[in-house]
Amino acid sequence: MKNFEKYRPGYYMPPEPCMDWVKKDRLTEAPAWCSVDLRDGNQALITPMNLEEKLAFYRFLLDVGFKEIEVGFPAASETEYEFLRTIIEDHLIPDDVYIQVLTQSRPHIIQKTFEAIKGAKNVVVHLYNSTSFAQRQQVFRMAEDEIVDIAVSGAKLFNEYADKMPETNFRFEYSPESFTGTEVEFALRICNAVIDVWQPRPERKVIINLPSTVEMSMPHVYAQQIEYMSKHLHSRENVIVSIHPHNDRGTAVAAGELALLAGGQRIEGTLFGNGERTGNVDIVTMAMNLFTHGVDPKLDFSDMPKTVKFYEELTGMSVGYRQPYSGHLVFAAFSGSHQDAISKGMKFRQERQEPFWTVPYLPLDPHDVNREYETDVIRINSQSGKGGISYILEHNFGYDLPKEMAAEVGYFIKGISDHAHKELTPHEILVAFQHEYQNKDVPIALQDISWIREKGSTVADATLAIHNELYYLSARGNGPLDAVSNVLKIANPNIQYQFVDYEEHALETDSDSLASAYVVIADEEGNHYWGVGVDSDITMASVYALITAVNRENKVKQFIPTHETD
Numbered sequence: 001m002k003n004f005e006k007y008r009p010g011y012y013m014p015p016e017p018c019m020d021w022v023k024k025d026r027l028t029e030a031p032a033w034c035s036v037d038l039r040d041g042n043q044a045l046i047t048p049m050n051l052e053e054k055l056a057f058y059r060f061l062l063d064v065g066f067k068e069i070e071v072g073f074p075a076a077s078e079t080e081y082e083f084l085r086t087i088i089e090d091h092l093i094p095d096d097v098y099i100q101v102l103t104q105s106r107p108h109i110i111q112k113t114f115e116a117i118k119g120a121k122n123v124v125v126h127l128y129n130s131t132s133f134a135q136r137q138q139v140f141r142m143a144e145d146e147i148v149d150i151a152v153s154g155a156k157l158f159n160e161y162a163d164k165m166p167e168t169n170f171r172f173e174y175s176p177e178s179f180t181g182t183e184v185e186f187a188l189r190i191c192n193a194v195i196d197v198w199q200p201r202p203e204r205k206v207i208i209n210l211p212s213t214v215e216m217s218m219p220h221v222y223a224q225q226i227e228y229m230s231k232h233l234h235s236r237e238n239v240i241v242s243i244h245p246h247n248d249r250g251t252a253v254a255a256g257e258l259a260l261l262a263g264g265q266r267i268e269g270t271l272f273g274n275g276e277r278t279g280n281v282d283i284v285t286m287a288m289n290l291f292t293h294g295v296d297p298k299l300d301f302s303d304m305p306k307t308v309k310f311y312e313e314l315t316g317m318s319v320g321y322r323q324p325y326s327g328h329l330v331f332a333a334f335s336g337s338h339q340d341a342i343s344k345g346m347k348f349r350q351e352r353q354e355p356f357w358t359v360p361y362l363p364l365d366p367h368d369v370n371r372e373y374e375t376d377v378i379r380i381n382s383q384s385g386k387g388g389i390s391y392i393l394e395h396n397f398g399y400d401l402p403k404e405m406a407a408e409v410g411y412f413i414k415g416i417s418d419h420a421h422k423e424l425t426p427h428e429i430l431v432a433f434q435h436e437y438q439n440k441d442v443p444i445a446l447q448d449i450s451w452i453r454e455k456g457s458t459v460a461d462a463t464l465a466i467h468n469e470l471y472y473l474s475a476r477g478n479g480p481l482d483a484v485s486n487v488l489k490i491a492n493p494n495i496q497y498q499f500v501d502y503e504e505h506a507l508e509t510d511s512d513s514l515a516s517a518y519v520v521i522a523d524e525e526g527n528h529y530w531g532v533g534v535d536s537d538i539t540m541a542s543v544y545a546l547i548t549a550v551n552r553e554n555k556v557k558q559f560i561p562t563h564e565t566d
């Protein structure tokens with residue numbers, strides 16, 4: 001690819017090594033979550049949400065369990081302002097929830113922002129200005145001191161407005177926007193200048209939010225930047241270090257997690273990572289990553305399909321098929337070896353009553369997010385194997401195939417998928433399986449049969465239709481199946497086979513109690529032919545299984561009836 005020389009990394013390392021976070025291997029508790037769906041997510045939509053949509057989304061975020069929600073940029077538009085007034089005047093903000101509003105550091109915008117929040121009980125007012133080298137040079141064309149002045153003058157105005165609104169619990173937040181493109185010492189300087197103006201105390205902590213407004217580095221660089229800031233911020237015990245990752249390099253989640261190890265206490269992000277350009281950090285993934293490490297994420301995504309549907313309807317965006325935890329295909333195993341391991345893992349789990357989830361290839365129990373084993377996990381195409389196909393036949397339809405038969409059925413079914421060049425649904429698998437293996441009555445159909453026990457053996461009187469002609473045959477055997485086998489051999493000397501094996505089990509269906517029998521016979525060359533019989537009577541099931549196996553053998557040999565009786 002041409003033009004790579006045009007680019008170079010745009011981030012800054014902290015002035016000292018900051019690698020304490022490396023020693024930690026995991027997160028042990030949930031951070032404070034702040035949803036910025038209604039602001040950062042909303043400002044990135046092709047059509048930002050209208051009032052009703054924002055209200056619906058807001059209610060949904062409350063249901064998920066967010067205690068801090070950036071509800072908008074009140075100075076941006078009438079809708080944003082109206083939304084705030086509605087949730088305040090209609091008392092839609094629970095007492096334990098902080099709404100958050102964003103403002104540039106410009107007097108008229110700050111004024112409008114404080115007007116918009118009048119009457120609210122708990123509010124985070126969020127001030128930002130750009131601090132990066134590029135923005136100072138190109139956008140603001142200002143020296144560092146002037147950029148610090150923008151932040152400090154805004155911070156002072158915050159104090160003035162807040163003093164006039166004693167009924168509101170304020171928490172102030174400052175973001176050195178474009179932090180990742182800012183020299184870390186300068187970011188520290190400007191944050192400390194704002195902290196000094198706000199004078200945080202235990203009952204009124206300040207949030208310092210360190211955004212990767214544009215993600216510019218590998219996640220470990222961001223972690224070092226955060227650790228440096230966390231170690232050197234003024235009044236650190238009264239400062240909440242907040243992380244706001246974007247996903248330009250596709251590593252927002254990793255960056256967010258490492259930043260939490262490095263001293264971050266709070267995360268700003270969105271559901272499914274909606275947001276500017278490649279999006280904000282995906283809070284669903286971050287929360288579920290904690291969950292699958294056995295940590296309570298304090299957010300509820302137990303109905304993921306509903307969350308996805310809701311999000312897609314309100315934002316007009318779509319959740320990718322492979323989006324972690326939420327995508328349509330994230331539990332799907334098409335490939336044979338994965339299916340085999342999953343179905344064995346599930347069986348192991350059932351047998352052992354395992355307390356911990358350890359099923360191979362599935363980092364999460366689909367049931368924990370309201371997904372189904374039957375439809376979401378084992379999916380059948382030409383990459384599938386006997387384990388998966390047997391799993392579908394067993395879990396969806398109750399067939400417990402003998403091991404040897406499962407191998408043959410596996411190749412048969414995947415062959416159909418291969419030729420049709422498509423995935424097969426469980427129903428299509430059932431139809432193909434039954435059509436090929438179950439109760440086959442061509443060329444031999446059993447029309448009627450009766451048995452009697454006589455002198456220690458069984459005599460079967462059978463009416464067979466062979467190529468649509470009726471035969472009345474009688475034969476003796478050491479049991480019903482053996483007697484029927486002898487009837488078939490009398491019917492035609494071409495019918496030559498060895499009886500190899502037989503299995504049966506009850507077949508659980510919704511309405512009937514049925515039995516399923518499996519018979520395998522071998523021809524002179526040793527080729528095996530399987531047949532399945534299903535009937536409410538177990539003996540009849542075995543007879544149908546045998547006739548099916550014989551009929552399947554005769555698919556490859558021309559069947560010419562030679563013997564008739566009546």
Ligand SMILES: CC(=O)SCCNC(=O)CCNC(=O)[C@H](O)C(C)(C)COP(=O)(O)OP(=O)(O)OC[C@H]1O[C@@H](n2cnc3c(N)ncnc32)[C@H](O)[C@@H]1OP(=O)(O)O
Nearest residue numbers: 043073075076077104105106128129130139140150177213
């Ligand atoms: C990374 C982020 O997501 S930051 C949030 C971004 N979100 C949004 O911008 C959505 C909402 N914004 C808006 O609706 C509008 O931008 C408004 C209403 C806030 C302001 O509108 P306008 O004043 O018309 O335009 P605009 O935002 O382009 O203002 C640019 C001016 O503000 C200055 N400015 C931009 N951001 C800031 C800031 N945070 N603090 C102080 N000044 C700022 C610019 O330097 C520029 O100054 P200039 O007029 O001297 O050239």
Ligand SMILES: CC(C)C(=O)C(=O)O
Nearest residue numbers: 128175177178211213
């Ligand atoms: C307003 C700030 C925090 C922001 O959204 C960003 O820098 O990405």
Ligand SMILES: [Mg+2]
Nearest residue numbers: 040211213244
């Ligand atoms: Mg952002």
